Amino acid sequence: MTILVATSGASAPTWRSALASRLPQDAVVTALEPGQDATVDYAVVWHQEPGLLNALPELKAVFSLGAGVDHVLSDPTLPDVPIVRIVSDDLTGRMSEYIVWRVLDHLRQGRAYRDLEAAARWEDLPQPAAHALRVGILGLGELGRDAAAKLRVLGFKVSGWSRTPRRLEGVEVHSGRDGLAACLAQSDIVVVLLPLTHETRGLIDAAFLGGMKRRTPLGGPVLINAGRGGLQKDADILAALESGLLMEASLDVFEEEPLPPTSPLWRHPRCFVTPHIAAASDPDVLSALIADQITRHRAGGALTGLVDRSAGY
Amino acid sequence: MTILVATSGASAPTWRSALASRLPQDAVVTALEPGQDATVDYAVVWHQEPGLLNALPELKAVFSLGAGVDHVLSDPTLPDVPIVRIVSDDLTGRMSEYIVWRVLDHLRQGRAYRDLEAAARWEDLPQPAAHALRVGILGLGELGRDAAAKLRVLGFKVSGWSRTPRRLEGVEVHSGRDGLAACLAQSDIVVVLLPLTHETRGLIDAAFLGGMKRRTPLGGPVLINAGRGGLQKDADILAALESGLLMEASLDVFEEEPLPPTSPLWRHPRCFVTPHIAAASDPDVLSALIADQITRHRAGGALTGLVDRSAGY
Numbered sequence: 337m338t339i340l341v342a343t344s345g346a347s348a349p350t351w352r353s354a355l356a357s358r359l360p361q362d363a364v365v366t367a368l369e370p371g372q373d374a375t376v377d378y379a380v381v382w383h384q385e386p387g388l389l390n391a392l393p394e395l396k397a398v399f400s401l402g403a404g405v406d407h408v409l410s411d412p413t414l415p416d417v418p419i420v421r422i423v424s425d426d427l428t429g430r431m432s433e434y435i436v437w438r439v440l441d442h443l444r445q446g447r448a449y450r451d452l453e454a455a456a457r458w459e460d461l462p463q464p465a466a467h468a469l470r471v472g473i474l475g476l477g478e479l480g481r482d483a484a485a486k487l488r489v490l491g492f493k494v495s496g497w498s499r500t501p502r503r504l505e506g507v508e509v510h511s512g513r514d515g516l517a518a519c520l521a522q523s524d525i526v527v528v529l530l531p532l533t534h535e536t537r538g539l540i541d542a543a544f545l546g547g548m549k550r551r552t553p554l555g556g557p558v559l560i561n562a563g564r565g566g567l568q569k570d571a572d573i574l575a576a577l578e579s580g581l582l583m584e585a586s587l588d589v590f591e592e593e594p595l596p597p598t599s600p601l602w603r604h605p606r607c608f609v610t611p612h613i614a615a616a617s618d619p620d621v622l623s624a625l626i627a628d629q630i631t632r633h634r635a636g637g638a639l640t641g642l643v644d645r646s647a648g649y
Numbered sequence: 650m651t652i653l654v655a656t657s658g659a660s661a662p663t664w665r666s667a668l669a670s671r672l673p674q675d676a677v678v679t680a681l682e683p684g685q686d687a688t689v690d691y692a693v694v695w696h697q698e699p700g701l702l703n704a705l706p707e708l709k710a711v712f713s714l715g716a717g718v719d720h721v722l723s724d725p726t727l728p729d730v731p732i733v734r735i736v737s738d739d740l741t742g743r744m745s746e747y748i749v750w751r752v753l754d755h756l757r758q759g760r761a762y763r764d765l766e767a768a769a770r771w772e773d774l775p776q777p778a779a780h781a782l783r784v785g786i787l788g789l790g791e792l793g794r795d796a797a798a799k800l801r802v803l804g805f806k807v808s809g810w811s812r813t814p815r816r817l818e819g820v821e822v823h824s825g826r827d828g829l830a831a832c833l834a835q836s837d838i839v840v841v842l843l844p845l846t847h848e849t850r851g852l853i854d855a856a857f858l859g860g861m862k863r864r865t866p867l868g869g870p871v872l873i874n875a876g877r878g879g880l881q882k883d884a885d886i887l888a889a890l891e892s893g894l895l896m897e898a899s900l901d902v903f904e905e906e907p908l909p910p911t912s913p914l915w916r917h918p919r920c921f922v923t924p925h926i927a928a929a930s931d932p933d934v935l936s937a938l939i940a941d942q943i944t945r946h947r948a949g950g951a952l953t954g955l956v957d958r959s960a961g962y
Contacts, residue, residue, distance in 0.1 A: 429804045430778055436803065437753035444750050449923050450763075456915040458907035458924040465743055465931065489802050490749065491742045594771035602769040610762050611771040618778065 338363045338375040339630070340392070343401060344383040347619070351380060351401065354619040358627035378630050386411040397639060399626050401617055403427060403479060404564060405643050406532035419643040422617065424625055428482045431615035434562055435483040435527055436490065438586040438608070439471060442525060442558045447584065447606065464553035466491035472523025474516070475530035475563060476502055476509065477649075479615075483527060495519050499535070499647075517547055524552035525560065532564035533648030540568035545576040556583030562614040565589035570601060577606055588614040651676045651688040652943070653705070656714060657696040660932070664693060664714065667932040671940035691943050699724040710952060712939050714930055716740060716792060717877060718956050719845035732956040735930065737938055741795045744928035747875055748796040748840055749803065751899040751921070752784060755838060755871045760897065760919065777866035779804035785836025787829070788843035788876060789815055789822065790962075792928075796840060808832050812848070812960075830860055837865035838873065845877035846961030853881035858889040869896030875927040878902040883914060890919055901927040 339362050341352045348366040356364040368376070376392045382401040389395060390413040397418045400408050405421050408414065441447075445461055452459055470493040473480045484494045484507050495508040497519040502509050510519040520526060526548060530536045540561065548557040559582055561568055570591050576582035586608045587601065593612055601607050633639055643649060652675050654665045661679040669677040681689070689705045695714040702708060703726040710731045713721050718734050721727065754760075758774055765772055783806040786793045797807045797820050808821040810832040815822050823832040833839060839861060843849045853874065861870040872895055874881055883904050889895035899921045900914065906925055914920050946952055956962060 426778055426780075429780065430776070433753060433757060433779055433803060436749065437757050437759070440746060440750035440753065441759070444746060446750070446754070446759075449926075450921075452924070453915060453922050456910040456912075460924050460926045460929060463743070463926065463929055465739055466746055467739075467742065486802055489799055490746060597769040599769075602766060608763075609766045611765070611773050613762075613773045613776065616773060616776055 337377045337394075338365060338368075338372060340368065340376045340379045341366045342379060342381045342384040342388055347382075350619050351623065354623035355380065355627060358623055359630065377634075380626060381408055383407045384411065387413050389413075389417075390415050397629075397633060399629070400643075401622065403431075403477075403615070404531055405649060406564060406566065409643075409645065409648060418639055419645065420629065420639050421641045421643055421649075422622055422625065423478055423641040424622060426618055426621040427615050428478050430618075431479045431529070431562060432483045432486050434588065434610075434614035435529075435560065436486055438560045438562075439487060439492070439525055439527070440490070441608075442554065442560075442584055442586070443469060445554075447608075467493065468553045469493065469524040470495055470522055471525045471527060472497065472519045473507075473527045473529060474519070475528065476504060476507075477529070477531070480527075480529040483529065495523055516544075520544065520547045521549055523557070524549060524554065525558040528559070528561040528563045528567060530563045530567055531649030532566045535648070537566050538569055540573065542569070542572045542575065545572060545581050548581065552583075554583065556580065558583055559585045560587075561585075562588045565591045565593055570599065573607075574600055574604065577604055582606075584608075586610070588612055650690045650707075651678060651681075651685060653681065653689045653692045654679045655692060655694045655697040655701055660695075663932050664936065667936035668693065668940060671936055672943065690947075693939060694721055696720045697724065700726050702726075702730075703728050710942075710946060712942070713956075714935065716744075716790075716928070717844055718962060719877060719879065722956075722958065722961060731952055732958065733942065733952050733954045734956055734962075735935055735938065736791055736954040737935060739931055739934040740928050741791050744792045744842070744875065745796045745799050747901065747923075747927035748842075748873065749799055751873045751875075752800060752805070752838055752840070753803070754921075755867065755873075755897055755899070756782060758867075760921075780806065781866045782806065782837040783808055783835055784838045784840060785810065785832045786820075786840045786842060787832070788841065789817060789820075790842070790844070793840075793842045796842065808836055829857075833857065833860045834862055836870070837862060837867065838871040841872070841874040841876045841880060843876045843880055844962030845879045848961070850879050851882055853886065855882070855885045855888065858885060858894050861894065865896075867896065869893065871896055872898045873900075874898075875901045878904045878906055883912065886920075887913055887917065890917055895919075897921075899923070901925055 352364050352366050377394050377396045380399045395417050399420045471487050472495040473484050474497045476496045476498040488494050488506050497510045501511045584606045588610045665677050665679050690707050690709045693712045708730050712733045784800050785808040786797050787810045789809045789811040801807050801819050810823045814824045897919045901923045
C-alpha cells in the first residue's frame with residue numbers, strides 16, 4: 337500500500353525517508369502518481385492541502401505531525417476517518433524544556449542581567465525564589481501536565497486551567513470560563529499550551545490580558561505562549577506590553593507565521609520571539625511511533641492518541 | 650549576650666535587623682563597643698576581617714552567610730570553634746534555579762535565537778533534546794545533588810565528580826583525579842559547584858579545559874561555574890573560548906569580584922557573566938535558620954552544617 341506524506345514546508349523528503357526506512361513494504365510518497373489515489377491507506381500530514389485527503393477512497397487514518405491537530409481539522413472536506421495526534425515523550429520533553437527555560441529566564445531576570453552585562457555593570461537585583469511565584473498553565477493535556485510537574489520540582493506553585501474539571505496532584509486546577517478568570521488573577525506567570533479550537537481562538541485578547549495579575553514578585557505578569565498563534569491577538573499583546581499591563585512575554589507562535597519582519601514584536605525589548613521551535617518534531621523518533629501505529633492498525637489493533645473531532649483536539 | 654554580624658559589603662544592617670527580630674534577648678551588633686568583646690558568643694560572618702574573631706574570648710561558634718566557607722577559613726588566626734555553613738532549602742533551590750536556567754539556555758541555544766530575534770530572522774536551528782546531552786556536575790554536596798536530581802527530571806543524562814566515592818541514583822559518579830578526567834571527557838555541559846579548598850584552587854585551568862569533550866550535540870562543550878571564582882583561571886577560560894576549545898560559558902564567579910569593567914569576559918559573545926547572584930542568600934530565611942541554631946546550641950543541642958576544617962568545607 338501507499339503512505340502519503342503531505343506537509344507544507346520543506347521537510348517532506350525528510351519525513352518520507354524516515355518513514356520509508358521503517359515501512360519497507362510500502363510506497364511512501366510526497367505526491368501521487370495518476371491512479372495511485374486508491375492505494376493510499378494512511379496519510380501523514382502537516383497543513384495538508386484542503387480536499388487532498390477527501391480524494392483517497394481507501395484512507396484508514398490520518399496522522400498529524402505534531403501534538404496539535406487544528407491544521408488537519410481546518411479542511412472542511414476532511415473525510416470521516418480517525419485523526420491521530422502525536423503523543424511522544426520526546427515531543428513532550430522538548431516542550432517542557434522550552435517552558436522551563438522561558439519561565440526561569442523570566443524568574444531569574446535574564447533580560448535585565450543581559451543588559452547589565454552589555455554595560456559591564458556588576459549589580460545584583462532583588463530576586464524572588466521560585467517558591468514565591470505561581471505559574472498558571474492553560475491547557476492540561478500531555479504537554480501541560482508534564483510542564484506542571486517539572487515546574488513543581490523546581491519549587492514553583494502551579495495552577496492550571498482546563499476545559500473540563502480535572503484533579504492533578506499539587507496543582508490548583510480551575511475549569512470553565514469563571515475558572516479562567518480565577519487562574520489568570522492568581523498567576524504570576526501564565527503559560528499557554530491550549531489546543532486551537534473554535535472555543536480558544538483569539539482567547540488571549542485585551543480582556544484576557546487585562547485580567548492578569550497586576551502586581552507580582554517580579555513586578556508585573558509574564559505571558560508565555562507555546563500553543564498556537566491563533567490563540568492570541570498579536571496587537572493586543574503588544575498593546576499590553578506598551579501599557580505595562582504585561583511586564584514580559586515569550587512567544588513561540590504568532591497569528592501569521594513566519595512572523596513578518598515588520599512586526600513590532602520582533603523588536604520589543606520585553607518580548608522574546610522564537611520561530612515556532614518550542615517542540616520541533618524529531619523525524620526519527622516520531623516516524624518510529626507512526627510506523628508502529630500503522631503496523632498495529634493494519635493487524636487489527638487500536639490506534640492511540642485519537643482526536644475528538646467535536647472537541648477539536 | 651551579643652551576636653556580632655561581620656560582613657564585607659553593605660548588607661550588614663539588613664542582617665543585623667533580621668537577626669535582632671528573632672533574638673530579642675540579645676544585642677545584635679555590627680561593631681563592638683569598647684569592652685563588649687567578652688560578651689560575644691556567636692558571630693555571623695561573610696569575609697570577616699582577619700583577626701577579628703580571635704579577639705572574642707567567649708566565642709562559641711561562627712556562622713557563614715552562605716554555603717561556602719572559604720571566606721571564613723582564609724583567616725590564619727581563626728579560633729578553634731565550630732564553623733557552621735548554611736544548609737537551606739531556599740539557598741539550594743535558588744542555586745538549582747540558576748543551574749537549570751543556564752543549562753537550558755545553552756541547550757536551547759538562547760544566544761543564537763536572541764541574535765536571530767535581533768535581526769528579525771525566522772529560522773530554526775537543529776535542536777538536540779535534553780536526553781541527548783550529558784551534564785557533568787563537579788561537586789556533589791547539597792547543591793550538586795539537588796541540581797543533579799532536577800536536571801535528571803528534565804531528561805538530561807547526569808554524571809558527577811566528588812572528592813570521595815559516592816553513590817547517587819541515576820548519576821554516573823566519578824571520584825579522585827582520574828575520575829575528573831573521565832567526567833570531563835564524557836560531559837557535554839560541565840557544571841562546577843565545588844567548594845574552594847587548597848585542592849580545588851585554580852582547578853579550571855588550561856589543562857582542565859583541554860580535557861573537556863571536543864564534539865558535543867551542541868557543537869562544543871559548555872562550562873558553567875557557580876562555585877567560587879578561585880576555582881578558575883579567568884584568562885584560561887577566555888583563551889579556551891577564543892581557541893574554540895570551549896563553545897560557551899556561563900560564569901557567576903570570578904578570580905576578582907566585582908569583575909573589573911576592563912575584563913574581556915564581560916564582552917565575549919559566548920560568555921554570559923552574572924554578578925555572583927546564582928544563589929543570593931535571603932536574610933529573612935537564613936536569619937531564621939541561624940537564630941534557631943543559636944537558641945538550640947545555647948540549650949545544649951548540637952549544631953548542624955558543621956564544617957570539616959581539614960577538608961576545607
